[in-house]
Amino acid sequence: xxxxxxxxxxxxxxxxxAAAEVPALDQVAQRYSISVTPLLGRLIxxxxxxxxxxxxxxxxxxxxxxxxxxxxxxxxxxxxxxxxVHRYPDRALLKPLLACPVYCRFCFRREAVGxxxxxxxxxxxxxxxxxxxxxxxxxxxxxxxxxxxxxxxRRLERILTRLAAIPHLEVLRIHSRVPVADPGRIDAAMxxxxxxxxxxxxxxxxxxxxxxxxxxxxxxxxxxGTGAVLLGQSVLxxxxxxxxxxxxxLFRTMLRHRVKPYYLHQLDPAPGTARFHVPVEEGxxxxxxxxxxxxxxxxxxxxxxxPAGGGKFPLGMEVLLSGAGQPPRDG
Numbered sequence: 001x002x003x004x005x006x007x008x009x010x011x012x013x014x015x016x017x018a019a020a021e022v023p024a025l026d027q028v029a030q031r032y033s034i035s036v037t038p039l040l041g042r043l044i045x046x047x048x049x050x051x052x053x054x055x056x057x058x059x060x061x062x063x064x065x066x067x068x069x070x071x072x073x074x075x076x077x078x079x080x081x082x083x084x085v086h087r088y089p090d091r092a093l094l095k096p097l098l099a100c101p102v103y104c105r106f107c108f109r110r111e112a113v114g115x116x117x118x119x120x121x122x123x124x125x126x127x128x129x130x131x132x133x134x135x136x137x138x139x140x141x142x143x144x145x146x147x148x149x150x151x152x153x154r155r156l157e158r159i160l161t162r163l164a165a166i167p168h169l170e171v172l173r174i175h176s177r178v179p180v181a182d183p184g185r186i187d188a189a190m191x192x193x194x195x196x197x198x199x200x201x202x203x204x205x206x207x208x209x210x211x212x213x214x215x216x217x218x219x220x221x222x223x224x225g226t227g228a229v230l231l232g233q234s235v236l237x238x239x240x241x242x243x244x245x246x247x248x249x250l251f252r253t254m255l256r257h258r259v260k261p262y263y264l265h266q267l268d269p270a271p272g273t274a275r276f277h278v279p280v281e282e283g284x285x286x287x288x289x290x291x292x293x294x295x296x297x298x299x300x301x302x303x304x305x306x307p308a309g310g311g312k313f314p315l316g317m318e319v320l321l322s323g324a325g326q327p328p329r330d331g
Contacts, residue, residue, distance in 0.1 A: 004101075005036040006115065008057065014041055016056060028057040032272070033103045033114040037182045039215060040102060047210040050246070053239050053276075054207060055102055061272035070111045072268040073305050083120045083128040087311050091140035094128055096120050096159060098146040101182035106237060106276045108268035108305075113146055129162050132169065140171040149178035149185060157193035164198040173201040175233065180204065180211045183219035191226055200228045203262060207234045207241050209253040220257045231262035234300070236283050237276045244289045251290075251298035260297065266304035266315060280304070284316045 008025035011017045011034070017025065025034075036044070036055050044051045078087045085093040098109070098118030107113060120128065132141055141163045148156060163172055174194075178185050179202075194200060202223060206212065224230055232254040234241065241247055251261045266283060267276050278286075287302055303312040 002038055004038065005041060006034055008034065010034075011036065011056060014045075016041060016044055016052070024059045025057045028059060028061050032057065032061055032105075032110050035101065035103045035115065037101055039183070039213060040181055040211075043210060043213060047208075050208040050240050051210055054104055054106070054237070057105060058275075060275055061105060063274075064271040065269070065274045068269045068271045068273065070271060072108050072270050075109075081127055081131055082124050084131055086135075086138070089137055091142060092132065092135070092138045093142045093144050094132070094159070094163075095145045096125060096128075096143065096148060096151060096155075099150050100145070100147045101150060101178055101185070104177075106235060106267060106270065106273045108270045109146075110270050110272075118146065125159070129159070132163060133166050136168045139168060140173060141166075141169050142173040142175065144175045147176050147178055148174050149176045149190065153187075153189035153193040156190070160193060160196060160200075164196050169198070171199050171201065172196065173203065175203045175205065177205045179219045179223060180206045180213070180216045183213070183215045186219035186222055191222055194223065194228055195226045200226075201231055202228045203231045203233045204254075204259050205233050206254070206259075207237055207250065208246065209249040212253050212257055217257055220259065224258045230257075230259045232259040232300070233263040233265065234261070235265045235267055235276075236278045236286075236302075237267065238278050239276070242278050242282070242286065244286055244293075247286055248290055248294055248298075251294055251300070255295075255298055261300035263312075264300040264302045266302070268305055280315055 005011050005014055008017065008022040008029060012019045012022050034057055040051065040055055044055065075085050078085050080086055083095050085095065097120065098113045099115060100113055103113060112118065132138060160172060163169055220230060234250060236242065241250055254261050266280060267273060267278065283302060302315045304315055305312055
């Protein structure tokens with residue numbers, strides 16, 4: 001596994017799937033991209049289902065349940081121009097590209113992302129940056145996509161520098177899989193691009209403790225050294241982290257790597273993802289079981305997207321807090 005695997009044949013050659021599975025998974029790949037980095041290939045071989053389920057294609061992906069939607073977070077109605085999504089008054093997304101180091105089998109943008117990248121042209125990027133400059137109610141710019149850390153350090157630094165120069169933008173945020181999926185990209189040039197005077201928050205997407213390798217530990221330590229605040233975001237997934245032990249392990253591992261658990265997302269109903277669904281009531285019970293077992297530092301906000309793009313809302317905090325005993329005041 002010396003190169004990124006981008007086809008079912010690559011996965012079979014690496015021993016991650018059986019050769020007999022290739023024809024069926026080739027059909028999946030025609031609709032949903034495959035990408036598994038060498039590091040994740042190694043981790044999948046070591047740890048099995050909790051990682052394989054996230055990254056390896058399955059025939060069920062071509063079955064769309066009645067409740068599933070191509071755009072479950074309703075990005076399109078809130079897109080004033082290409083590359084920008086503005087759902088909330090005080091913050092907006094900038095999507096400079098739609099390529100990722102890996103393609104998660106549960107991704108809510110799985111109809112849009114892929115290796116062709118959806119990279120904004122220079123004119124489109126300038127128009128998007130100008131939109132942020134002339135929209136003073138927006139105080140936070142959130143780089144997402146795709147994965148912004150797939151950009152070249154030069155291009156990323158240019159974007160961040162432009163955004164940091166806009167007076168009304170108080171906070172910049174990046175959402176990325178790179179620190180766990182392809183930590184070798186976090187080199188000196190990337191670290192320089194991420195070193196800013198403006199507050200920068202980096203949300204690291206990971207769903208299982210086994211995703212944190214020796215290589216990712218080095219990358220996260222280096223990212224912490226830039227002054228960026230590291231936050232963790234995860235998705236509650238059937239067969240991946242739907243147990244108290246798995247969630248506790250994930251949150252504790254994040255903290256050991258200087259990553260504060262921030263969001264635990266309820267699965268968005270993207271096409272072909274029904275096998276990952278965990279009912280909200282079960283998610284609440286899982287989190288409730290961790291009350292008093294883990295520090296408050298390890299506690300994320302459990303959130304779900306509102307239908308038709310109304311944004312995220314926290315799920316059942318009154319349920320989580322009820323009947324949980326009285327934790328220590330400083331917990």
